[in-house]
Amino acid sequence: MADRWALAPAEDGGVDVAPLGPDGLPAGPVRREADPAEAVRSRPGVTRWVWRSTAEVYPRLLATGVRVERCYDIEAAETLLLGHEGRYGEPRSAAAALARLRGGPVPPDPPLRSAEPGSQSSLFEPQGVRLPLPDLLAVYAEQQRRHERAEHPDRMRLLTAAESAGTLVAAEMNRAGLPWSAEVHRAVLHDLLGERYAGGGEPRRLAELADEVSAAFGRRVRPDLPADVIKAFAQAGIKISSTRRWEIESVDHPAVKPLVEYKKLYRIWVAHGWSWLQDWVREGRFRPEFLAGGTVTGRWVTNGGGGLQIPKVIRRAVVADPGWRLVVADADQMEPRVLAAISRDPGLMEVAGRETDLYQSVSDRAFSGDRAQAKLAVLGAVYGQTSGDGLKNLAALRRRFPKAVAYVDEAAQAGEEGRLVRTWLGRTCPPAARAADEGAEEAGIPLSEDEAQQWVPGYASTNTRARGRFARNFVVQGSAADWALLMLAALRRTCADLAAELVFFQHDEVIVHCPEEETETVVAAIREAADLAGRLTFGPTPVRFPFTTAVVRCYADAK
DNA sequence: AGTTTCGGCGCC
């Protein structure tokens, strides 16, 4: 049996399947099978399923208990390939890819549907246009050729495999859900916000704080309305340009303390309060609907429920099932370690070759032991800081780690000039030209960048620089995402042999829910997955990617 | 009345 098969849902509810040869071309006839799950289950020797979209096929397989080892997601591949080829913005569906191949009119991508609170509908009503298996295979074969033409074909193939693995992990996480105690959540809310009043208005604590704010100003003020707050401060003789916390905190006025407290609690109430609980938690699970590759840098997003922005205080509600534990693993200083791996800066590689605190090591070498300064400098270099202490310290960083800083500087320069910028594996930053056009259009500025620079003061310095910062960050954040995908893929393989399930992933942090007796195995698996991902992603490198792991009953106890 | 943008802040 060939180890690679293609699969496409048919209009009658069945599926077409076909074996593929080593060259990726069909190695046998297309067969129609009535039961999709059985079609997969009866072929345990298949190690990679080629299909249009994991989101189209996999949730239904998972619903019947069928998992697959690997897949190749044609539409994920199309997105990566188009980006790599500098063709951002062209439709990414398999149907569009086929049209480009055959020379027909290229259909636009269907609009993305957002998740309905409380329903799992979008998980089971896949988006996109179905394609017959032979057409799918034609697109697949062409994609194989396009991988060969990539800047680094081996890395590009790895990237597509990693992204495909990510789609599997995301689908499995969506099915598993994050264990969530509504009871604990309600207790936390009551503790922070006080009782709810009938009618759905502010809870007690918020009402009290609003009263305190009003009392401090001597008139009724709505603390949730920035315009009202700015006006109130102005009447008190204090000029502020926004109600951002850092700006408010710089002001000396009795309203500041209750106002800041109000804003903090208000945020919890509106974003993760009782109605959120009602909308998003069902049968002890929160299902944020993870979407792999949802951002241009390769980071994931969640669709609904703010799954990647769970406030620290609310993590108290994430509680393992009885007899089970949460293994919470957080990559240590991931971004500077990735910068070391991609820049090959000797000093930074040496520092990142240790598992000890990287910022401490950097500060010992370049900042006389001031860890906070070192961290600011490193993050400033990665984010493109333009002022403040981080900028001042950038010079010290540059002296000690010249290749590392040069690497992100070069990315920024390339971004400003509109050249393509890629992650280590080949994910490609959207070209600056389009961003510039859009920016110009938004600003009502016609015509070329040159003219804009010539005629509109400030235009060049804001937009060009912003693109530079974007590209600078892209190479680090995106390469980190490359690595994280391969780490997830490796960890998923170990979990497949256990009862353990991956239940959460947030850029550099992963949570595995598993029986108590599996925790040691899982902790070891995370370490091994991180090492393997480092070697696979970056090739031979001294850089290590340690994790801090915690075995807990409750997420909030992990830090 | 419905849709889009803005301000602010949560996470990394």
Add this chain to the structure above:
DNA sequence: AAAGGGCGCCGAAACT
């Protein structure tokens, strides 16, 4: 002390 990269989400404000 000052305000940088990626996101999503909410209500209010600003529109059609």
